[in-house]
Amino acid sequence: MSYMHMDIRSLRHVIALARERNFTRAAERVHLTQPALSRSIQTLEEKLQLKIFDRDRGSVHLTAVGQDFVLRAESLLREMDDFEQVMARIASGDDGEVRFGMAPLPAKALLPQLAQELLSSDSKLRWQAEVQTARDLLALLLDEKIEFFVCAEEQLPANAPVDQLTLASFPISFVVRNGHPLLAEALPAASRQFPVIATGHFGASSYRGFPADWRDHLEQPPRLVTSDYGLLTRLTQTTDAVWPISWLAVANELRSGQLCLLPGTEGEAAVSFRMVCYTLKQRSLSPAAQQLLQRLQREMAQLLQD
Numbered sequence: 001m002s003y004m005h006m007d008i009r010s011l012r013h014v015i016a017l018a019r020e021r022n023f024t025r026a027a028e029r030v031h032l033t034q035p036a037l038s039r040s041i042q043t044l045e046e047k048l049q050l051k052i053f054d055r056d057r058g059s060v061h062l063t064a065v066g067q068d069f070v071l072r073a074e075s076l077l078r079e080m081d082d083f084e085q086v087m088a089r090i091a092s093g094d095d096g097e098v099r100f101g102m103a104p105l106p107a108k109a110l111l112p113q114l115a116q117e118l119l120s121s122d123s124k125l126r127w128q129a130e131v132q133t134a135r136d137l138l139a140l141l142l143d144e145k146i147e148f149f150v151c152a153e154e155q156l157p158a159n160a161p162v163d164q165l166t167l168a169s170f171p172i173s174f175v176v177r178n179g180h181p182l183l184a185e186a187l188p189a190a191s192r193q194f195p196v197i198a199t200g201h202f203g204a205s206s207y208r209g210f211p212a213d214w215r216d217h218l219e220q221p222p223r224l225v226t227s228d229y230g231l232l233t234r235l236t237q238t239t240d241a242v243w244p245i246s247w248l249a250v251a252n253e254l255r256s257g258q259l260c261l262l263p264g265t266e267g268e269a270a271v272s273f274r275m276v277c278y279t280l281k282q283r284s285l286s287p288a289a290q291q292l293l294q295r296l297q298r299e300m301a302q303l304l305q306d
Contacts, residue, residue, distance in 0.1 A: 008080065010044040011073040013037055014052060018070045021060050091287050098288045101130040101137040101149030104199060104227045105170070106275055109248040110150075110299050117295070125288055133227065138162070141280060147289045150296065153274040162278045165293075168300040169272040170246040174218075174262040175254075177237050182214050182262055195223040197232055197241045214262060218242055233259075248303050275300070 013030055017037070020026040027037040045052055052066035062070060102111065111129060118127060130140060134155035140146045141162065150167065181188045196218050223241070226232065233250065236243045237258050253259040277293060279285060285293070 007044075008077070010040055011077060013040045014044065014066075015070060015073055015077070017041060017053065017060060018062055018066070023060065096286065096288050097126040097128060098286065098292050099128040099130075099146045100289065100292065101132060101140055101146045103134055103137065103149075103151035103155075104131060104229055105152065105246060105249050106150045107131040108229045109170075109246065109251070109303065110296060113299055114292075114295060127292075138278070141278065144280070147285055148277050148279045148293070150275060150277050153276045156278065160278075161281045163281050163283075165277045165279075167275045167277055167293075167297055168304065170248055170275050172244060172271045172273060173247045175236055175243045175245055175247065175250055175259050176241075176262060177239070178257055178260050180240060180242075180260065182217060182242070183260060187214060188217065193217050193219045195219050195239075195241045196221075197224040197226075197235055197243050198222040199227055199229070199232065199245065200225065214264075248300075251303065 009030075013026070013032070016029045017023065017026040020029060023034050023038060027034040030037065032040070041053065050065050050069070051063050052069055054061045054063055107129070111131075115127070118125065128146075130137065130146060130149070132140070134149075134151040137146070137149035137151065138156055138160060141149055152170070153164075153166075156162065176182060181192075182194065194217055224235070229249065232243055232245075233253060235241050237253075242262070247254055247261060250259055254261065277296075
């Protein structure tokens with residue numbers, strides 16, 4: 001006989017009878033008629049080829065084997081109940097682990113607030129966030145080490161086996177230190193150019209759409225390219241470098257006055273690009289990952305409104 005075919009309900013029936021020592025009361029406890037409960041336990045004993053209860057007129061007693069059976073059945077049912085509760089929390093997105101990735105820009109703009117919300121909540125959810133380049137994140141996705149990742153559009157090979165979801169449009173602005181010469185009413189001499197620092201390729205075509213009066217003051221190509229946002233922030237604050245970046249990634253520095261937007265690169269004048277979520281083609285996200293994506297979209301919408 002295969003013990004894998006034991007019915008969980010039958011175990012509950014045995015435990016009820018073991019506690020009540022009376023068929024009528026045990027039947028009421030499990031919402032059965034007394035004959036139905038008696039058949040359930042008898043069927044289980046026959047399947048197991050074990051005698052769990054000794055019965056005589058008016059009394060029911062556990063056998064020695066039955067006592068061991070009940071102890072193990074109670075332990076199993078506790079584990080089953082725990083399992084059901086954990087699965088329910090996972091289904092609701094409140095438990096488990098989400099492994100995901102972000103390119104440096106969305107990570108700088110979104111992760112601090114999201115992490116603060118996670119740590120301030122009662123959720124048992126755990127995150128594993130990878131902050132890397134788009135191509136490195138694609139490798140992690142293909143190896144199924146992350147469920148999804150977020151980066152700017154058009155950074156992956158055209159044949160990458162992924163599905164994509166547009167989350168929001170991120171504005172691109174030019175950021176400089178407070179007091180930068182390009183913020184003055186009278187711009188510097190036309191011959192003076194300022195170094196550009198960037199997080200990725202930012203060629204001549206990337207300058208289109210921005211005001212020509214100061215655009216000609218920018219060096220091409222960038223003098224420094226790095227994914228170290230801390231370094232780029234410090235250099236922009238302490239030198240005359242110009243940083244093309246989404247203001248969403250430096251919102252705190254802008255609010256504090258440490259950094260400023262060049263005129264004509266904010267609001268409706270700003271050039272924008274799409275921020276995209278990539279997942280493996282035809283793969284389902286876990287409930288927790290789906291909830292995290294919804295949080296990301298809400299966070300982006302809130303930032304853009306502010």
